[in-house]
Amino acid sequence: MDFMSFEDVIAKIQGVTHSKVVYNEDEVEEVHIIANTTRSPKQIVRDIESALLAIFNYRINRKLISIAQIDTGETKSIKRIRYEGISLEVKDNNVRCEIRLNMDDDEYTSTQTAIGTSINRLKVVAKATVSAVEEIIGQVSVFDVEDIVVNSPRNISYVTVIVNMINDIAEEVLIGTAIVRNDVNEAIAKATLDAINRRIEK
Missing domain, CATH: 3.30.300.30 (ANL, C-terminal domain)
Known part of the structure; x- marks a missing residue:
């Protein structure tokens, strides 16, 4: 190791x-x-x-x-982006995901398409989510989806999403989690938001 x-x-x-x-x-x-x-x-x-x-x-x-x-004088200032809905379509060899997010009563939509491999069916949801967030904050190529892990200990399933964030001076790893209640894709979107919402500054 x-x-x-x-x-x-x-x-x-x-x-x-x-x-x-x-x-x-x-x-x-x-x-x-x-x-x-x-x-x-x-x-x-x-x-x-x-x-x-x-x-x-x-x-x-x-x-x-x-x-x-150590108190560095930094303050925690976060604006929340809310999950609104998701639609997922598998056609031929492709998977298409549309994510709807909301902030300040404005709805934002992003669509991503990928080859329908098992990992892409998970990642396309997270990628659509970060794409919508980038539209909201008015910046592109800020976030990159590193990995998605679905865990099921003690009969409770939850999703962990790892997102890399690039800013002017450094690269940060953002990690979010969400419990799978009815739909694993919804949990992936919420876990992605859980990671990003902690870091977005007003």
Whole structure:
């Protein structure tokens, strides 16, 4: 296991400014985090757990993660984008997804099409969602869907979506989750929004 790569991923998580992973040949022994005050330690720990599991298939004991927060003067300012609906169509070898989002009572729609592989049927939903968000914020090529993981522990299914965000100075990893209630595609859209809504600034 390439434990050195853990630091690269953790450093991209929102709120993390510095990270140090202490490990032996077989497992992680300690994870030390310096974070700002824009997010709670619980949120950061959850994102670290999700990122390491989704990217490296490594389940870390949260008790090994210690976080020191430093007030950098940053404030948490988030505007919420709401999920409105989804339509998914599979035709021939293609899958087409239309996502409807709402912000300030204005509806935004985005459509994405992809070859109908099993992973594309999941990713096309997240890609349509980030495309609609980019329309809302008036910027393009900001978000990239890294991965989508569907988990079903203890008979409860939930989706984890990992989104890369590119800004002027750095790349960040955004992670969102949503419980699958009736439709996994709806959960993917909501998990994508869960990741992005934490980061969008007014």
